[in-house]
Amino acid sequence: MKEYLPIFLQVIVAIGFAAAALIFSVILGKSAKRNKAKDSAYECGMPAVGEAQPRFSVKFYLVAMLFILFDIEIVFMYPWAVIYREYIAHHGADIFWYMLSFVAVLTVGYVYAIMKGALDWKR
Incomplete structure (x- = not known):
């Protein structure tokens, strides 16, 4: 205590x-x-007109989630890159193949997102 x-x-x-x-x-x-x-809310001297919260397209949230997904990929790559030389000297090249498979899975996800048109802003 x-x-x-x-x-x-x-x-x-x-x-x-x-x-x-x-x-x-x-x-x-x-x-x-x-x-x-x-x-009333202050809007740069202009009177408030319309709804308080504008509606966002679902596309905005989809792009935001894709950004988070690929941002997390980079976050996982930093520690891997820091310990790569030390680990490979003691344990062999397994760490390289693990990261290659990780990147391959995310690349498949990226290609899928492109094929579905998730990153097409004109749609």
């Missing part, structure tokens, strides 16, 4: 600070009369 005392103390200080900030904000804050103009 003695090891957790600094953590509990930090949590108590954080909660106390947040509560104090909210209480002082309510006490010292300026309360003004509310009206429609003050409650």
Whole structure:
């Protein structure tokens, strides 16, 4: 229990600070009369027209997920590239074939996405 005392103390200080900030904000804050103009969103001096949230195409989300997929591929390649020389000296060329198979699977996914038209912006 003695090891957790600094953590509990930090949590108590954080909660106390947040509560104090909210209480002082309510006490010292300026309360003004509310009206429609003050409650509306500020859009560079222009009156707000239309829906609050525009609808995005599903294509946007598809491209975002493909980006995350291929971004994660690169994230996995960095540690592999860092340990490649050290590992190959001790264990042989197996690590090369593992990475080649990993890249091959992702390449198949990339070709599939292109063939399905997932990256075609004109559609």
